[in-house]
Amino acid sequence: MDLKELENGVNPKVHWYYQSKKVPLFRYFKKLTKEQGKALTVIDFGSGSGFFAIELQEAFPNMVKEVLLVDIGYTAEEMAATEGSNIRKMHYIPEGISDCVVVMMDVLEHIEDDYAILQDIRNRLGENAHYFITVPAFMSLWSGHDVFLGHYRRYTLPVLRKLLDTKDCKIDSHYYIYGWIFPLVWLIRRIKGGGETNASPESSDMKPAPAPVNFLLKYINIFEMNFRKINKLWGVTCVSEGRIK
Numbered sequence: 192m193d194l195k196e197l198e199n200g201v202n203p204k205v206h207w208y209y210q211s212k213k214v215p216l217f218r219y220f221k222k223l224t225k226e227q228g229k230a231l232t233v234i235d236f237g238s239g240s241g242f243f244a245i246e247l248q249e250a251f252p253n254m255v256k257e258v259l260l261v262d263i264g265y266t267a268e269e270m271a272a273t274e275g276s277n278i279r280k281m282h283y284i285p286e287g288i289s290d291c292v293v294v295m296m297d298v299l300e301h302i303e304d305d306y307a308i309l310q311d312i313r314n315r316l317g318e319n320a321h322y323f324i325t326v327p328a329f330m331s332l333w334s335g336h337d338v339f340l341g342h343y344r345r346y347t348l349p350v351l352r353k354l355l356d357t358k359d360c361k362i363d364s365h366y367y368i369y370g371w372i373f374p375l376v377w378l379i380r381r382i383k384g385g386g387e388t389n390a391s392p393e394s395s396d397m398k399p400a401p402a403p404v405n406f407l408l409k410y411i412n413i414f415e416m417n418f419r420k421i422n423k424l425w426g427v428t429c430v431s432e433g434r435i436k
Contacts, residue, residue, distance in 0.1 A: 201397050203242045207405045208397060211412035212325070212428070213246055215368065215419055216294065219323050219432050220247060223292060224254040227319075232291040234259045234284055236312065237298030244294055245278065259284070289317035293435070295324045297428075299354075300342040306354060313359045313435055320435040322360075326351060328367060328429045334380040336396040346429045355431055362433040366419050367426025369412065376427055 203209035224231060230253065235244035238260040248255045258278040265280045273279045284293075293312060299305040327337070327345045337345065348365050356362055369376075400408065419430070 200399055202399070203240075205405065206397075207400065207409035207412060209242065210409050211416065212296070212368070213243055214413055214416045215430055216243060216247065216296075216323055217250060218416075220251060220254070220292065223321060224251065227290070229290065230254050230256040231321075232256045232259065232288055234261060234288065234291055234293045236261045236284065236293055236295050237301065238262045238280075239264070241278070241280075243296050247294075248278065256290070259288075284312060284315045286315045287317045288315070288320070290319045291316065292321040292323060295322065297325055297327065299324065299326050300337075300344055300346070301340075303343055305343075309354065310359075316435055322431070322433055322435055324351075324355075324431045325368075326429050328426055329373075332373075332376060332380055332427065334383060334396070336380075339395055348423060348429055351429050351431055355433065359436050360433060361436060362431060364420055364433070365429065365431040367422045367424065367428065368416065368419050368430055369427035370422050370425055371411070371415055373425045373427055 201209075220231075220233075233244050233247055233255055235241055235258065238244060239262060241258070241260040244258045244260060248258050260273075260278065260280045261282070261284055262280070263282050265282065270280045270282070293316070299308070302308050327342065329347060330345050333345055348367065352362060352365060367373075399405075
């Protein structure tokens with residue numbers, strides 16, 4: 192989760208983007224734990240504030256064994272304060288963890304060598320490991336927002352599939368979300384002078400919205416999530432769900 196997105200006073204507990212974006216994660220986790228018939232460890236890689244993993248733990252307290260928040264930005268004091276608790280902060284994924292799901296919410300675009308970091312994660316995990324990944328979609332949406340947040344790239348489903356589809360990983364489902372707002376976002380970023388080679392560091396596009404607008408955007412996007420798995424054409428975000436062998 193990009194902590195810089197919160198600098199404009201955005202509250203993820205109410206903001207339409209975060210509240211709709213957690214929906215496919217919740218549905219995947221619910222489906223996964225139902226199939227598994229047991230609680231799973233949630234590993235939030237590049238967790239930042241840990242918003243999504245903590246929301247998951249609060250929504251499914253009986254199906255989350257523990258939450259591991261993994262981020263190199265944590266201080267020694269922050270990590271020490273969580274030792275022995277059910278939600279722990281750490282710099283690296285401990286080796287050999289089984290029965291888990293790795294959550295990466297808009298993380299890979301921040302990493303120069305995304306393939307190498309995925310290989311490292313795979314090597315650290317034990318048996319019965321799964322993943323849920325989101326990344327920003329389409330370089331045609333590249334803008335000062337991406338520069339400000341420190342992104343290296345945006346993805347498409349074929350690019351993400353090529354990155355993930357190895358002997359160590361089985362993709363169960365991948366799709367775009369925020370498809371209905373894609374044309375509007377594209378148009379706004381063209382007007383603002385974005386593009387693959389034309390963007391200057393400005394600020395995050397994520398800002399608080401007036402309550403009625405926030406309400407409308409939240410529920411329109413939540414409704415769209417019902418059809419997410421058939422959207423292979425376009426969207427603001429790519430999603431991939433699967434199993435790490």
